[in-house]
Amino acid sequence: MTALTATASPARRNTEAGLMALAGIVIGVAFVLSSLGRSDAVPANLTSFVVAILALFTCAHIGVRKLAPRADPLLVPLAVMLNGIGYVFIARLNDRLAAQQAGWTAVGIFSFLVTLAVVRRVRTLERVRYTVGLIGVLLLIMPLIPGIGVRINGARIWVRLGVISFQPGEFAKIALAVFFAAYLVERRELLGTATFKFGPIMTPDPKHLLPVLVAWGFSLVVMMFQKDLGSALLFFMLFMSVLWIATERASYLAVGMGLFGGGAYLSWTLFSHVQDRVSMWLNPWQDAQGKGYQIIQSTYAFAWGGVAGTGLGQGLANRVPIAESDFIFAIIGEELGLLGATAILVLFLLLVGSGLRIAMAATDPFSKLLAAGLTTLIGVQSFIIMAGVTRLLPLTGLTLPFVSYGGSSLISNWVLVALLVRLSDETAEAADRNRPDDATTVIKLS
Amino acid sequence: MNRQLRKLAVALIACYLALFIKLNFMQVIDAEELNAKPENGRQVVRDFNRPRGDVVTADGKLVAHSEESDGRYKYQRTYPTDDLFAHSVGSYSLLFGSDGVERTYNDELSGNTTDFRVRGFLEPFRDEPNVGTVALTMRSDVQQAAKDALGTRPGSVVALDPRTGAILAMWSYPTYNPNLTSVNDATTARIFKEAFDADPAKPRLAKTFRDRFFPGSTFKVVTAATGLDSGKVTEETPNYPASTGYQPPLTTRRIGNFGGSSCGGALFDLLKVSCNAGFAQMGSQLLGPDLMIEGAQKFGFNEKAPIDLPGTAASVFPTDFGKRLRDGDNPGDAAIFENTPGLAQASIGQNSVSATPLEMALVAGAFGNGGTIMAPHVMSEIRDRKGDVVRTYEQSTWKTAVTPATAETMRRAMLGVANGGTASGLAISGVEVGGKTGTAQLGTDPPKSHAWIIGFAGPPGQPAQVAVAVLVEGQPGASEQTGGKVAAPIAKRVLEAALAPAGP
Numbered sequence: 001m002t003a004l005t006a007t008a009s010p011a012r013r014n015t016e017a018g019l020m021a022l023a024g025i026v027i028g029v030a031f032v033l034s035s036l037g038r039s040d041a042v043p044a045n046l047t048s049f050v051v052a053i054l055a056l057f058t059c060a061h062i063g064v065r066k067l068a069p070r071a072d073p074l075l076v077p078l079a080v081m082l083n084g085i086g087y088v089f090i091a092r093l094n095d096r097l098a099a100q101q102a103g104w105t106a107v108g109i110f111s112f113l114v115t116l117a118v119v120r121r122v123r124t125l126e127r128v129r130y131t132v133g134l135i136g137v138l139l140l141i142m143p144l145i146p147g148i149g150v151r152i153n154g155a156r157i158w159v160r161l162g163v164i165s166f167q168p169g170e171f172a173k174i175a176l177a178v179f180f181a182a183y184l185v186e187r188r189e190l191l192g193t194a195t196f197k198f199g200p201i202m203t204p205d206p207k208h209l210l211p212v213l214v215a216w217g218f219s220l221v222v223m224m225f226q227k228d229l230g231s232a233l234l235f236f237m238l239f240m241s242v243l244w245i246a247t248e249r250a251s252y253l254a255v256g257m258g259l260f261g262g263g264a265y266l267s268w269t270l271f272s273h274v275q276d277r278v279s280m281w282l283n284p285w286q287d288a289q290g291k292g293y294q295i296i297q298s299t300y301a302f303a304w305g306g307v308a309g310t311g312l313g314q315g316l317a318n319r320v321p322i323a324e325s326d327f328i329f330a331i332i333g334e335e336l337g338l339l340g341a342t343a344i345l346v347l348f349l350l351l352v353g354s355g356l357r358i359a360m361a362a363t364d365p366f367s368k369l370l371a372a373g374l375t376t377l378i379g380v381q382s383f384i385i386m387a388g389v390t391r392l393l394p395l396t397g398l399t400l401p402f403v404s405y406g407g408s409s410l411i412s413n414w415v416l417v418a419l420l421v422r423l424s425d426e427t428a429e430a431a432d433r434n435r436p437d438d439a440t441t442v443i444k445l446s
Numbered sequence: 447m448n449r450q451l452r453k454l455a456v457a458l459i460a461c462y463l464a465l466f467i468k469l470n471f472m473q474v475i476d477a478e479e480l481n482a483k484p485e486n487g488r489q490v491v492r493d494f495n496r497p498r499g500d501v502v503t504a505d506g507k508l509v510a511h512s513e514e515s516d517g518r519y520k521y522q523r524t525y526p527t528d529d530l531f532a533h534s535v536g537s538y539s540l541l542f543g544s545d546g547v548e549r550t551y552n553d554e555l556s557g558n559t560t561d562f563r564v565r566g567f568l569e570p571f572r573d574e575p576n577v578g579t580v581a582l583t584m585r586s587d588v589q590q591a592a593k594d595a596l597g598t599r600p601g602s603v604v605a606l607d608p609r610t611g612a613i614l615a616m617w618s619y620p621t622y623n624p625n626l627t628s629v630n631d632a633t634t635a636r637i638f639k640e641a642f643d644a645d646p647a648k649p650r651l652a653k654t655f656r657d658r659f660f661p662g663s664t665f666k667v668v669t670a671a672t673g674l675d676s677g678k679v680t681e682e683t684p685n686y687p688a689s690t691g692y693q694p695p696l697t698t699r700r701i702g703n704f705g706g707s708s709c710g711g712a713l714f715d716l717l718k719v720s721c722n723a724g725f726a727q728m729g730s731q732l733l734g735p736d737l738m739i740e741g742a743q744k745f746g747f748n749e750k751a752p753i754d755l756p757g758t759a760a761s762v763f764p765t766d767f768g769k770r771l772r773d774g775d776n777p778g779d780a781a782i783f784e785n786t787p788g789l790a791q792a793s794i795g796q797n798s799v800s801a802t803p804l805e806m807a808l809v810a811g812a813f814g815n816g817g818t819i820m821a822p823h824v825m826s827e828i829r830d831r832k833g834d835v836v837r838t839y840e841q842s843t844w845k846t847a848v849t850p851a852t853a854e855t856m857r858r859a860m861l862g863v864a865n866g867g868t869a870s871g872l873a874i875s876g877v878e879v880g881g882k883t884g885t886a887q888l889g890t891d892p893p894k895s896h897a898w899i900i901g902f903a904g905p906p907g908q909p910a911q912v913a914v915a916v917l918v919e920g921q922p923g924a925s926e927q928t929g930g931k932v933a934a935p936i937a938k939r940v941l942e943a944a945l946a947p948a949g950p
Binding site for chain 2: 241244245246248288289296299300302303304305306307316319333337338341342345348349352353356359360365368369372376379380383386387390391392
């Protein structure tokens with residue numbers, strides 16, 4: 001690892017350029033095939049599509065070369081690949097949304113570059129942890145503020161400020177990941193040692209845990225009022241994994257699972273929409289034309305795709321309601337089959353793998369925790385929604401990162417990847433700095 | 447911390463693996479079941495949004511075709527020959543599903559076989575989808591001849607090539623126009639379907655292979671052949687004395703000859719005049735139930751003919767004639783069973799014997815084909831969009847009914863029936879024609895009967911090229927002449943059409 005990072009920074013960027021070219025070719029071919037499959041015609045906007053892809057990819061790549069030259073070469077190619085495939089499927093479903101998604105992609109990559117330019121050192125984030133935490137909390141409660149909060153499809157997760165509508169929860173998750181990581185670094189020693197006697201059990205002093213518990217409880221309560229189960233689950237998983245990694249104590253996981261089980265049961269008894277989700281997961285055919293319609297159509301879409309899929313543009317995508325958003329994975333499964341759906345799984349796994357590798361290689365605890373938290377966000381969010389769409393778990397609405405339609409989701413995920421790129425670059429740089437010193441020491445000794 | 451990170455990696459990989467397994471269940475293992483769910487309309491929508499293969503006759507006439515449509519779906523199935531092939535080709539409807547050839551060869555017509563998928567995959571840039579054309583063995587000229595000859599009398603006509611089992615014509619009346627029920631417009635389709643279903647004449651019923659009728663005297667060839675095959679009957683023996691009827695044991699009801707005529711003699715004489723008394727006695731007393739049941743089943747009774755069309759009815763020969771009451775061990779004495787009178791009736795095609803017109807054509811064909819019945823079929827080959835043959839119907843033997851020697855004897859006997867016997871109306875100059883008439887009585891007041899004729903024809907000295915069965919239902923009159931008079935001219939026209947070379 002160190003040997004590679006020390007000498008191969010330009011090589012890493014060349015690898016990245018090659019992978020991005022490959023992704024561009026795959027996306028371009030898919031775009032043309034999808035249009036041929038749908039209307040037997042080469043897409044009318046093919047030239048502008050190619051120009052846009054070249055421009056966006058070049059910007060992203062040059063930005064990384066300038067701003068984070070030592071970063072992992074897989075992150076950006078994986079992100080553009082998922083983003084591009086998502087665009088191809090949105091274009092296949094809805095021209096109007098595709099145009100918007102193209103715009104959001106540009107804004108997303110711009111945000112990626114801005115994040116890289118602004119956050120030059122990860123330490124900066126650690127220093128402003130309480131500010132970031134406060135911003136995260138504010139973002140979370142924004143949809144509940146009368147006047148600006150909007151309820152769409154049952155969930156109150158939108159905010160309308162003038163002409164701009166967005167889902168603040170998508171940004172809150174990054175803010176909270178930063179806050180959790182910074183806060184737990186500060187307190188991990190205290191939390192890791194049992195000093196408080198709770199009956200026969202020794203636990204860490206509860207006062208150290210209090211702020212974290214408050215943040216967690218707060219986010220959960222807000223999610224309940226917003227009826228956004230997916231985000232609640234995602235935040236909880238983020239919190240648990242960072243806490244566990246920081247303290248290295250499995251007992252937190254056990255307590256967490258207990259809390260989760262209790263919370264899940266409580267919400268199941270209290271909220272009819274939670275009961276609906278569970279019964280539609282167990283047997284959607286009991287209300288095939290009503291509550292179970294979407295998940296059944298999703299199941300049929302996967303089945304119809306079979307191993308090889310119907311071919312791009314040749315599925316019956318309009319059968320699955322709101323396919324461009326939460327259910328886009330079902331359309332991918334229909335048109336690209338088991339092979340294509342598995343390819344998406346592999347892309348996410350590679351992204352998760354890259355993120356965790358960055359966490360492993362990082363030397364300072366904050367970088368480790370932040371990388372782990374951000375990776376958990378991507379890995380768990382994509383798993384929760386894909387599991388929901390395939391009926392592996394009850395459906396909880398979330399976007400599929402980079403793939404689903406949606407500006408907030410796309411922009412926040414590009415920011416998230418920017419932070420991972422920054423972490424990766426810094427880790428590699430630190431390794432570079434340490435190596436010559438070590439070598440000198442060795443020579444001196446001999 | 448790295449230990450936890452590794453564990454986190456493993457946990458996430460496990461999650462994704464679970465997703466992969468779930469995908470395999472949905473997309474591979476359960477896919478077929480999910481696709482077939484009734485409220486999952488994907489198959490229907492797909493099939494009506496892309497052309498479906500054509501169905502053409504052996505002489506190249508287009509029978510079923512997908513036409514581009516302006517409606518909700520891109521294509522509309524049409525049948526250019528209207529009612530001519532309604533009962534065999536069937537129809538393919540958005541509302542009522544498919545029937546006939548449209549059903550049996552649905553996968554080929556919709557390009558849904560492995561073979562077509564592979565071909566489609568190898569030529570990804572061809573515009574039209576890779577769907578199959580089904581070429582029939584049926585000939586539009588023979589079918590038209592059957593339709594014209596039967597006219598508006600209710601009845602059935604089946605013509606086939608006994609050497610291969612290929613169906614040449616299969617017509618029954620009344621019929622319907624499949625264009626009316628398969629139109630994509632649901633309201634129209636439903637109105638016509640309901641009207642057809644309410645019609646007591648059952649125009650949608652393919653009587654040739656889905657309905658059963660008393661075969662009457664045409665069944666005597668089965669009795670005769672069974673006797674010959676068992677060795678108990680030869681051309682010379684038994685030789686029954688002339689009588690006007692036969693009274694089976696255990697009953698006072700006589701089985702009389704038609705019109706009270708007197709007949710008797712050896713096999714050829716009995717067949718020539720269709721002698722009820724002789725065959726009733728032969729079946730019930732000389733052969734007995736075991737031989738008769740076995741003999742009928744060797745011709746395919748009590749079994750569905752393996753034709754490549756859905757919903758075939760099995761022809762029936764009764765199998766329960768009760769306990770043996772008398773041994774019949776003494777020479778000149780016959781075994782007696784509880785229901786020997788029933789067997790006597792069954793031996794002349796009455797009692798509960800019933801047969802599809804298709805079955806009777808197969809029986810006739812067996813004698814023209816050395817005793818072998820080939821599996822009947824309407825598909826001759828499947829072609830791809832370039833016209834290349836991708837599959838040819840694989841002929842197979844369905845039944846070995848009798849030995850070649852028995853078949854040859856029966857062939858000569860039936861030539862005699864068509865030459866001076868009751869089936870004389872079949873005779874065609876320059877062609878060897880054999881036949882057997884039948885008149886199955888339905889009632890006596892007024893006298894009504896099903897008029898039957900079965901037969902075969904071919905060049906002299908060669909195996910028969912065509913076998914035919916004609917049934918005209920519910921004709922007035924009840925004499926043995928009825929079958930010959932009413933059905934023979936129809937059968938003759940169909941035989942002539944089938945013997946003429948198939949023209950485009």
